[in-house]
Amino acid sequence: MIPLLWGILHTLLVVAAAPWATGLTRRVKARLQGRRGASCWQPYRDLWRLLQKDSVIADSASWLFHITPYVVFVAVWLAATILPTLTTDMIMTPAADLIALVALLGVARFFTALAGLDAGTAFGGLGASREMFIASLGEPAMLMVTFSLSVLAHTTSPAHLVEFVLAGHVGLEVSVGLAMGALLMVALAESGRIPIDNPATHLELTMVHEAMVLEYSGRHLALMEAAAMMRQLLFLSLIICLFLPWGIARPGDAAPWLLVGLAAWIAKVAALSVVLAAYESWIAKMRLFRIADFLGGALLLALLATIFLYVSEAL
Amino acid sequence: MVIGSAMIAFLLLGLAAPLGRRRPAVAGLVHLACLPPSLLLLALGLMHLAAPPGTPPQIITLPLGLPGLAGHWRLDRLSAFFLLVVNLPAVLAGLYGLGYAPHLPRPGRVAPFLPLFLLGMNGVLLADDAFSFLLAWEFMSLTSWLLVVADDGNPEAGKAGLTYLSMAAFGGFCLLAAFALMAADGGSFDFALLRAHPGGGGGVLAVLLVLLGTGSKAGMVPLHPWLPLAHPAAPSHASALMSGVMTKVALYGLIRILFDLQPVLGWQWGFALMLLGAATALTGVFYALMQRDLKVLLAYSTVENVGLILVALGLAAAFRAYDQPALAALALVAALYHVLNHSLIKSLLFLGAGAVVSATGERDINRLGGLLNRMPVTGACFLAGACAISALPPLNGFVSEWLVFQSLFHAPSLSHWAMRFGVPVVGVALALAAAFAAVCFVRAFGTVFLGRPRSAAAAAAREAPLSLQLAQVVPAALCLGLGIFPVLVSGGLASVVAPLLRVRLPTALLGWPWLSPIAPGAGSYSALMLLLTGVALAITTVLVVHHFGSQRTRRAPVWDCGTPCALPEAQYSADSFSQPLRRVFGRPLLAARELIDMPAPGDTAPARFRLEIRDPLWDGLYARLIRLVNRLADRVNRLQSLTVRHYLLMMFWTLVAGLVIVAVRPPL
Amino acid sequence: MLGNTTLTEFLDGLRTVPQHQPWPRHLLDERAWMDLLHQLAESDWTLLGLWADGGEVHAALRDEEDGAVAVASLSCPERKYPSLSEVRPGAIRLERALRDLWGITPVGLSDPRPWLDHGRWPVSRPLALPRGPAPETPVDYPFLPVEGEALHIIPVGPVHAGVIEPGHFRFTCSGESVVRLEARLGYTHKGVEELMAGKPLAEAAKLAARLSGDSTVAYSLAFARAVEAATASEAPPRAHWLRALMAELERIANHLLDVGGVCNDAAFPVMLAHCTTLREEVLRANAACFGHRLLMDRILPGGVSHDLTREGGATLRKLCATLAQRLNILVDIYDDLPSLQDRTVGTGIVRPALARRFGAGGVVGRASMQGGDARKAVAYPPYDELDFAVPTQPLGDVNARIWQRIEELRESLSLVNQLMDGMPGGPLTRPIPTRGGEGMALVEGFRGEILLWLRLSEAGKVVRCHPRDPSWFQWPLLEAAIENNIVADFPLCNKSFNCSYSGVDL
């Protein structure tokens, strides 16, 4: 009963905290640019405002366009639910592992791209084409990170990976370092941040994610935006969960430990958001075709991580 | 008994069909008549699979075959499983053909061969000696060739048929030689005897020939070029069978020989198979990504999936060689799961493509678009197929992909360094192939079914007739079912694999809804849990959004950044969609070049764009081979105009050479 | 005779119009015009402008060898004249605009499509004397053809996702590769030439100051100089120096914003934030010294309206010192940021030969080796007394245009200091005599050389005023700059050009 309760709480937590993390990133970025910036809570207001508006849908769009925001939102939410944040004692732990998580994000991307193509506009296609191009390298890199971690820990389940790390089976392994580097690169790409995509741009021709959702409005747009925020939080949580899990509550811990886990998670998310904002402020966006080098590099890094395991395992 | 009657039914149907070739309705009837025997075989396969473990295989010996040799037929769990794989799509194809075949340009050239084709494929599955196997195999090849060239008005089909025929002949010859080598030591073509003497005779060369023979039929790189020519040339339901089923029959041959008849292979074979599979998967999906013809695209996607299965088979062989039967069973289950999935998905997609083609007359996806609004059932089913083949949960494609990756992730435990380095590289290839597959099907579904129509034909499309719809809805539902209840399927597959590897894979260590084949903590997947949670979250989302937000939806002209443009070209074409990938990977792989001629500003001359794509494999291997053969043929041509004395001389020398070989050859 | 004649020699024997200052205007007949065409094909005279006035077509030319400027006029009673577009492609859009506005047909112009007239005006040929009727059905605008399989079109604008000026860009692409780009402008037509006609000088000066908000000083200066030329008067020396001071301040403010803007379009907003604060300091100094942030209406025919006080001078000197220092920091950031360099270097190359063919000046031209700068070429006061260089860049890419702006910023900062040092005393204005005449001015704005031609009536009112923005010759180059680039890099190219949408559509 208790895991179920925590599971529900955790499910609500990830959806509730996502706009805050995005708001924090935006605020720090604004600060770094010498602006005052909007409050961290502004994304909530934005989403609320969008929710109140009517949704306008293009004449040429099909039913797929209607359901996509729900599919995307639920898929990302589901993925975020799988991932342990404050505790590893989760009801959803056995239901899906990292491969399934990648695939769930793939579902969200698949449908977002289709929705981009649905209205029959040039920009939607532009975004969809670029998104799938980026994903075609990012997703394998993510899978390879999973690969190297699972070779190390003999599991692909995130909760068990956390257990494995916390149990001290793995120290500062070279492979872990390489895998983390790869995951950081993938996370930037997958959560649509600079230097891959610029969520704040107004230049249609340079957009990726924004171009796909250009035709959305009202509640549908709110869902798409919320899904994007949740995706960003998810990747922060993933990095935390795989590489900085300390502080997380474990099965059998008493309730206060859960609060500690919560506090630790929030602190780590905040810290990573600040780091992300700082990094974003000091780099320009890449040329589109340079992304292939970047993510190809991430893929190779993850491959190296797997290869390096053999040397250390042979010790 | 049952098998025999079903087989005879196919045979009679095939023989009877030409009688009514003048009437298109007869073609439909023939397809209808194919249903009962297919259903019968399907039920038979299911029954055999459902039988308790330890049930012996059914063996039938018929006085058919080479003089002095009986024809051996056998139904074991592997055959039973493949009966399922063959006859389920066969039922769908029959259903589909019922409504579809009468509208073909030449229904009389299709109807007789379909039952014969089914006969051939089922025959391969049941054969238990080399002669019967090869007979059925060649029968399958020949009838499928006849289906390819069914549309005699199409010169492309003629060329495809020629390529296919030569490739089939090559494959058949390889298998023949392989069996000859294998039988050389055992002294028998009977599978039972071969099974009794594992590791006998032939060795490396035999395995290589088996690989070439079955690989060429399955579409293994570099023996695949015939496949994207031949599969799409046949009528759509035959394409579905060829692509979805016949490749699986070829893989059946591979599994039968490698895991049943010749189970003593070094890990090197598994390694080679893995690398070949990875190359096949990547090549297939990358070519699929570049195609404009919907059916060719699907055919290339078949190549990709065959690659995936080959990787799993290679892993299984390697695990077995390293004496890790549990992991070998996992890999083999993954392979078989994907065999089943792909046969369903690819049938579904080809049937959908057929519906699109017959509704619009258009196979070029750059001239389609917006069909989801006009063909909702076909569109929804195709979407299900696209999701499934892109390995999206909770559909079935994901389960088999998950299993393949799980077995792959445990492969680094194998101790040889080549394996340790090779496996991650294969992992990268598979991950790339999976991601490309998603791109490919977003592109295909997006350009065909979404957006605005790009041609008048696409704008005037109508939904397919009921039988066609039914033939698509059933596999789509099955895709979902096989995805949601993976434990049931993998449990069944574990029983198929058990006799081959002598170990039974535990598929649900965590309990019923969780697929967890390796260890309780080693990663598990439960589609049902995900689906239920997802539904719960979806309901919550809908309730919250509709309670707190506006519920109104307005329809309006497309916004398009304030510049709606009515031209159909003002949306991405399929070529444009895949251009970034073409630009990054196409340059090294396909020597793809974009030639852009952009006039200076103010110049009103047209700008020009030309794309040059060349297939290095075709140029480098096949084109050279063809030239060589042509040159040889020219030489040989001279033989036709020799005198009688020359002919006699040649016969004499051949005789002497033969005698010398016999004399020199060491005794058996 | 062809080939080695100077512009002055060529036009020498032709009839000259009296009262056209400061450069001569010659009346050509049909044959002389054809000779001119042949001569243009041989020589490298730059076409400075092409405009109509009643039944006459005027072409302003400059011989780059000796800097001689002249206007050639052809009377065309049959409302057609031989087109210059064959020999000077920069004239194509000017001729199309001329046809739309005046109904005068350029014979031999290869592009039959309208330019400014989108078929939405209540009249056609608005400047011709009998105006034409409005089209009854919406006009179809065929874009230039593209041949190739499975290409797609991206129509961008005139409404954009960001708040920028309206312009329509039509890309025909294969995926990310651009096969053809065509711009369609003319969404901001205000009918300025017609508005100017008949206005007294003071009102016309106000209009001139509002032709282009970011170049208000440059246009005011051009107008004032043209008026002074037409009336053969001269502003007092202190006015010249103050005008130059304002012009440089305007240049500094705009270049700062452009440098930041280009970086922002490469998703590096930090640079824009810093550049914007610097620009804000300039604007505040403007407000403190001259009473208007953008210096609008500070320059009048005959002089300037505001004087620079001692405190104002001190403010500006301090401003220059801070700017120079902080600019260096920003330049270092730009130069040291590989991710930014990666975007700008090699992107959007304009070949020097092409820039020359179109006679493009300004930042765009100078970043492609074209050294033209009216401050040097015309050397209007006080620039003849100042020491400054006209930098150029060889490569013509986005990076070159950024560097061009940075170096011009540095020159301008030095100029501001020189202007303060050498500022003469004396009156601010001198009255303009009321008399008729024709005047032309060439003034260097921050985008490039602005040409302004006007004719005054004897009553001292504007009869006809034709301002020609430098963007006319820069816009077409944008279509070439995209060659070999991908769609996603277009905004960067466009921002690095920063052409005026409004200026080419008055």
Add this chain to the structure above:
Amino acid sequence: MAHTPFAYNLAHLIGATVLMMGFGLLYQRRMTAVIRTYALQAMALALAAAWQAAIQDAPHLYATALIILLFKGMAVPAALQWLVRRLGIHRTVETALGIGPTLMAGVGLVALSIVLVMPMDIAATAITRESVALAMSVVLLGLLMMITRRNAVTQVVGFMSLENGLLLAAVGAHGMPLVVELSIAFSVLVAMALFGIFFFRIRERFDSLELSYLETSRGDSQ
């Protein structure tokens, strides 16, 4: 001399950072970025030396670390930056092989060095296979960079990164005297001076080539 796994792991992690910077060198396309990555590599190397000093209890390695940090991590990069800016060649890195293929070749080289190291029997020394593999990989990557990058500056950087790999192996080995490291450092100095002269001599060539290479090696047209 029993070291804790933690000590080893951290040493390896630092080594891996050096290796990653080696890949970074291959990935970068701007001269400034290349030099900066090189500086980071040298700093990671200094860290590795310092850590080895701590775990081996060998104070002379602290000196090595300091030398590396000051000389290779700061002085050399600064000199190179100055040189590059002085010559006006801080634009694109000229590649003989595209970035992607180079990176793939790099991974292949790392795999190769691991294969070579695997059968090594080094129980006797404190150097673990992993660190040898790391060092050898860095050396090979440096070589790869020298082969695949046309520009003289990048070749120098490749050479020095190769030499970083040697140092990485050296600091990991016990009992290597300070003199060796000093001599290596000086050898770099000599190399620097030589290459400096070399640059100035080929400057004219750069000037004349700049335009054409810019057009052929633009970022997205590879």
